Amino acid sequence: MYKRSRFNVVSETDLGELIVYNSYSGAIALFDKEEAEKVHGLLTKGASGETHLEQQLVQQGFLVSSEIDEKRRATFLHQTMHRTDSMHLVILPTESCNFRCTYCYEDFPRGKMTEKAKQGLKNYVQQQGKYLKQLTVSWFGGEPLLADDVINELSETFLQVANEQDFVYSAEVATNGYLLTKDRFEQLLKNGVQQVMVTIDGNEVEHNQRRKLANGEGSFATIFENLRSLKEVEGDFEITLRTNFDEESLAAMPDFISSLKANFGDDPRFKTYFRPVARWGGKNDECLPVCDRNTIDEKIWEFTEKAIEEGLPMSALIAGSLQPTASVCYAAKPNSFIIASDAQIFKCTLAFDAEENQLGTLEEDGTLNIDYDKVALWTTSGEETDENCQSCFFRPACQGNHCPFYRKATGDRPCSHEKRQIKKVLSLIAK
Amino acid sequence: MKIIQQGVTP
Incomplete structure (x- = not known):
């Protein structure tokens, strides 16, 4: 039966x-x-x-x-996160940024990646290569394209080791898009990058109010022109158009979506990703006009649906996040590390100042000097601590670990946006 | 039945 x-x-x-x-x-x-x-x-x-x-x-x-016994299945699935043949590195080629966004939570204390950190990364991947089936690199920052020479240099080594040791290599970039020219983008594709997330927070007025250059000028026109130029590039990739919305930009979103349709509706490689602005720890947190929870749950999917109706697909990240283990944050995965530009090792990109997030350093010879008691803090605070998570329909996808930082900071359950509105999300996937 | 996403053992 x-x-x-x-x-x-x-x-x-x-x-x-x-x-x-x-x-x-x-x-x-x-x-x-x-x-x-x-x-x-x-x-x-x-x-x-x-x-x-x-x-x-x-x-x-x-x-x-x-x-x-399906709960036992889920427990075993969680244990398989300890397999060591799959690795995810979030690399910060620079922690400087040419933007000063109103909701940013970073304070840019470290600049471009040091020679020691670069050499350490090359040695580490060369040493680990023979054990790997898969290496995923996320280029993050700061603004990673301020240091595209670092991306090029390290990618050359990673691709070479992947070829020699026969493992699958993939990469993605989160960029503000200001430096994302067609030439730079084509170089990223050569570097194994398959997905680029660019944030654009509405039409020119809304975007420029929130995402200014460090000198205070607007950034919209350059980003938009860059994005339009990428349509000429051949290849199979995703440009994730991420839009962070707040209470004061809600009303402008329908016009913005129509503008996206007019400019990118003819190229299905451009996909939307709507997220709420939140108090992520930046210096303007108290002034941000963040939406309440009900508005967030409603508006993410209302905007996504309108975009689909206009012919703009939603990011593959959304359906992807429903896969088993796919909504587990990298901070909660045992074989995933952030390598900062000065070779410091972190777990979470939202809390660089937190002591429990400072795991250790990557040595020039490729040795990871890590405090594994701190790793344990990040990797064992999920479903094993929460009976509700153990009984949840979404448990295999997130393991109670969608955001261990949020759980630690608030004591609340860090359910993903997709899980909270799962029936709506499924209806959008089926469209 | 139309399969949108194939089910597999993780």
């Missing part, structure tokens, strides 16, 4: 179709009106597994053998 999985979400579309999602298998399936009632019944009462439809539900993980 088979029972419904505890990790299912079942939702109906406006057309009476049924969407079913399972966070342990990552499956998402759509059933038409004719099948919907039958599937609903099977997923409520369980099934013997005799019919073709029942077997399909078993294959996708929506029905599981009645003997299976």
Whole structure:
């Protein structure tokens, strides 16, 4: 006999179709009106597994053998995060920035990456290469393109080691877009970068109020022109157009989305990603007109839906985050580290000043000198400390670890935006 | 049934 999985979400579309999602298998399936009632019944009462439809539900993980202990499955899945053949490094090629955004939480104490840090990274990856199946690098900052020579130099080594040691290498960049010319972008693609996140917070007025250059001037026109030039580049990549909204920019969003459609609606490699401005620890935190929780839950997906209706797809990050383990933050993963420009090692990008976040240093010879008691703080504060998380449908995706920093700072559960509005998200994925 | 995302063992 088979029972419904505890990790299912079942939702109906406006057309009476049924969407079913399972966070342990990552499956998402759509059933038409004719099948919907039958599937609903099977997923409520369980099934013997005799019919073709029942077997399909078993294959996708929506029905599981009645003997299976699914909580044990989730516990084992969590243990597999300790595999050492997959590594994620967040690298800060510089911590300087040419912007001074109103909501920024960084204070730019360290500049460009030192020779010691670069050599340490090269040696570390060369030493680890023979154990790896996969290395993912996230170029972060500061503004990483202020140090694109560092990105080029390190990428050359990473790609060479990946080729010699036969592991999969991928990279992405988070940039303000001001220096993202067509030439620089093409170089990033050569460096193995597959996704670039560029923040653009509305049309010219809204964006320039929030994202100024360090000299106080606006940044919109240059970024927009850069982005438009990238449409001429051939290749398979995602440009994630990230928009941070607040209470005072809400009203301008529909016009902004129409402008995005006019400029990027003909190129599906440009995808939207709407997020709320939050008090992330910057010096202007108390003045920020942040939205309340209900507004956030509503507006993220309202804007995303409007963009889809205008022909602008949403970022693959959203459906991707529903996969098993995909909503676990890098800070909570045992084999993931932030390497700062002075070779300091951190866990979380939001709390560089916190002592528990300062893990140690990367030596020039490639040795990681790390305080593993601090690593344990970041990697064991999730579902194992929270009975609600242990019983949640989303547990395999986030493991209670979507943001260990938030849980530590507030004592609240750090549920992801996607999980909070999962039925809405599924309906958008099905569109 | 239309599979939007294939289910697999993680």
